[in-house]
Amino acid sequence: MLDLLIKNGRVCSAKSTRKMDIGVRAGKIVVLAERLEQDASEIVDAEGCYVLPGIIDVHTHIDHWGGTANTEDTFFTGSRAAAFGGTTTFIDFAVQRPEENVRTAVTRRIRQIENESCIDYGVHAHVTDSSKTTIELIPELIADGFTSFKMFTTYKSAGFKIEDPDMLTLMNVITEHGGFSMVHAENDSFCEELTGRLLAKDQADVVHYAQSRPPMAEIECISRLLLFAKVTGAKLYIVHVTTAESVELIRQAKREGVDVTAETCTHYLILDDCCYQRNDGYKYVMAPPLRKEKDIEALWAGLLDGTLSIVSSDHCDYSTDKKIAAKTNFTKISPGLHGIEWLWPLMYEHAVARRDIPIEKVVGWLSENPAKVFGIADRKGKIDIGMDADLFLFDPKPTKVLDDRNHHMSSDFCPYKSEQVTGSPVKVYTNGKLIVDGDIFLGEKGEGRLLLSK
Ligand SMILES: [Zn+2]
Incomplete structure (x- = not known):
């Protein structure tokens, strides 16, 4: 029976x-x-x-310290909200702190999730150094089933930035043992310099935010990472691609045989940088920032021709009070936008209902491709x-x-308020x-x- x-x-x-x-x-x-x-x-x-098939959200920051504040959710409330949107698996990040190694970071994060989450979950190891210990632990972690390693090219002040020689070393070790590198691609010096110039001109208001992390910061960095991957043969995963030029670079690299997988997020497919001119523009501070209409169209085209293969939420659940506290200084606003519950509903609305994209395509971006890329396709991603x-x-x-x-998310606002789904x-x-x-x-x-x- x-x-x-x-x-x-x-x-x-x-x-x-x-x-x-x-x-x-x-x-x-x-x-x-x-x-x-x-x-x-x-x-x-x-x-x-x-x-x-249940949605697999491969990029979430539940119960996350964002530099100035913790998000509102717990792994219980975050996973419950996910479930209401049809998401039955999420993969979150274990951030390696200065006092710990990458293995202890993964163990600590699992302890935090295991008694809370009501849906199945995975963990990416977020590597913040290239020490001998890290290099030794990577093969062990991969052998134990932790194959995705997040690295940042930016956020030097938070201790996240991986310098180019270290990035090359890490990418090589990770690939050699069967894992892959997930990289947040923005040129740190560029962002720091432009932010400094805006602050010096007393232009710290949110209306100027997008200028502090312009498309060029992402384009230069993705171009460099693709070159690293091309030269070394490393397996690369680029998180939250946002610009038209980035999509074209990735398309070209794929043609040349570079082993690259690219992701974008719901908000980059729907919202543009006009949001920063609104009275509540502070709510939309995230990195990279929202872009232009032409970028939105290029992202959709990239998904449709397979240049981009995954859409995630990059869920980061802050309330209005945490965002508004620094309205007049964008450098003090906790970056990120919540959306774990809306991943499928917004994608169905914008892809299937509004753009006439076949529902099967969306199932690929949100369930089947994530399962394949993250090594769980023997259990998830298909009926x-x-x-x-x-x-x-x-x-x-x-x-x-x-x-x-x-x-059902913890935040008290909706960035897509008044949208019909x-x-x-x-x-x-x-x-x-x-x-x-x-x-x-x-x-x-x-x-x-x-x-x-x-
Ligand atoms: Zn993220």
């Missing part, structure tokens, strides 16, 4: 959508056919709904026999106007268990499991 039988849904993968029935037992998908008549403890009629029963029923008919309060995740399952039923949360704190890459 099955534990769960989902009937009559339109089941999506990154390639096709077919009307199928899905049988689940012991948390796994065990049978899939056009028509199933087996007995089941629970039978759900998904008529009129899409049945989608198929043998896979974890992480899936959700999405009713494409209802509409909802986003507001400051009608979400089409459709609603109505039932969300993780490992075969119903954790969201309409407006009701049925999941449990600490129920999520750590995912290791294979």
